[in-house]
Amino acid sequence: MTRPLDGVTVVAVEQAVAAPLATRNLADLGARVIKVERVDGGDFARAYDHAVHGSGAHFVWLNRGKESLAVDLKTGEGRDVVRRLVAKADVFVQNLAPGAAERLGFGDLRADHPELVVVNLSGFGAGGPMERRKAYDMLVQAEAGLIAITGTPDAPAKTGIPTADIASGMYCAQAVLAALLRRWRTGEGATIEVSMLEATVEWMGYALNTRMYAGTEPERMGLSHSSIAPYDAFPTRDGQMLIGVQNDSGWRTLVTDVLDAPELADDPRFTTNVQRVAHRAECDAAVAAKTSLWSNSELDDRLAAAGVPAAQLKDVGQVADHPQLRARDRWRKVGTEFARIDALLPPVTFDDFEACMGDVPALGEHTHALLVESGVDADDYLRRGIAR
Structure with missing residues (x-):
């Protein structure tokens, strides 16, 4: 059974939801994903909550199958480790705060590695008046008009899941696959930009077209539909x-x-x-x-x-035991640093390959091995706090 992305290595300086979702999709398809984290707490999604046997619910959802490298990017030595790993990688993904990748020296990686696929995922994209603005899911939903059409006639609402993060993360993974396909044909790398705002506005589709061409603002309809009845x-008697x-x-x-x-x-x-x-x-x-x-x-x-x-109308508890998911055997066990948990298989099903569904790493779980792989003195870096 050949995994679709066997042999592909991804280095990701990532946090929160959007980029981690993209790289988790790649890991599920067989890519090796090296997740670069801060030495002081790692990806801050680790600490959003402790809902999953002590681990953060967002983190276990988004980071299975990855290797965790905890290294201090404020140090030259720490940045050098990442560059050494990138030199042997196929893909580099980052969703740091605006301008941070450039300040860290990761803005021109293709100058030395023209075959590399680089993805810069940001809130609003390069250029324009909002280029340097920080972007969180709710804020992007608001800027994209999604909140304006979600909710009831009496009150707008954001979606119950991080739609802007998910949209941009999915487009990021799609772009990586397209760039790798082109590279395997031509040898040419790529520098790709994904904007959370533009990904979410794309998903506004019919509502945006309605406003642009009919001249009317789409109504907030709750569970109803502006164009269909009933x-x-x-x-019912009981619900x-x-x-x-x-x-x-x-x-x-x-x-x-x-x-x-x-x-x-x-x-x-x-x-x-x-x-x-x-x-x-x-x-x-x-x-x-x-x-x-x-x-x-x-x-x-x-x-x-x-x-x-x-x-x-099922609540989330009912979804966790949904008879359709059970009948189709869609749950698998994956490890976390505290316990084994149930995780849902990705929705794309190959007839000859099952998603890898690797374990969720503890912070710095693979640091020593990755430092050795990068060719530096691992014990020295750990002793001096450059890595964890």
Whole structure:
């Protein structure tokens, strides 16, 4: 079984979410990822919380399968270790604060290594009035307009997951794969820039086009949809069910085969999606009056049998034991410095290769070996505090 990225080495001076997600994706595909961390605490995501048997929940999610090198980049010796490792690497990724990579001497690595793939991941990209601004996920969501369209009509909200970080991290991993493919064909390296703002604005897609070309600001719809009805959460006897009907035949199936209300199929207020949107309140009320007659499980069975798109509103605890994930055997055990934990396989499944799912490293777990590999006196560097 050949791992797709066998033989690829990545050096990452990274922290938080965006770049660590990108390099974890590469590690899952078989790349060797050397994570460079601060000697005084390492990646600060390690200390966001201690939710996973003493480890940070963000950190264990984002850093499996990596080697941890804790080295002081404020020292010339520490920076030299990183440059020595980069000299033998294929990819260098960094998401330091604006200007930090240049100050550390990592801004021109391709001058000595033209075949290297370099990725600079930042909040707002080089140039422009926001170039030097620090960027956190919530702030980028706000600048990208995502918060403006998320939430209810009464109040905006950020997304419950770090969407800007995830978007930019995924584009970063995609860019690395594309650059490596080109390099294997031509021998040419690459210098790549990924902006969290631009990645998130790209994901704004339909909302941005609606504003640019229809001239109207997209509404915050909660669980509903500005262009489709019925599309919302509807009450049941013991909870609620999310139902999304996207065409007129689906509406007829819903009211006739599921809700036992065939009279609604030909109601002139509801016969087309345009009419249902125009009479959304009446449409939703008519559906809710019928869904409330069944329990969640009863209604779920009826909707599934009729092929009407629907879902139960699960809490996170229920997702952790989701029957679909269990049936597809999507959980694996990985090690952390304190305990073995369950981790979800990546969503991309090869028919002849399973993601590597390596252990989550302790801070500096691989420092000694990496110092030796770089050709310096490991014991001396550790004794003097240049490395940990």
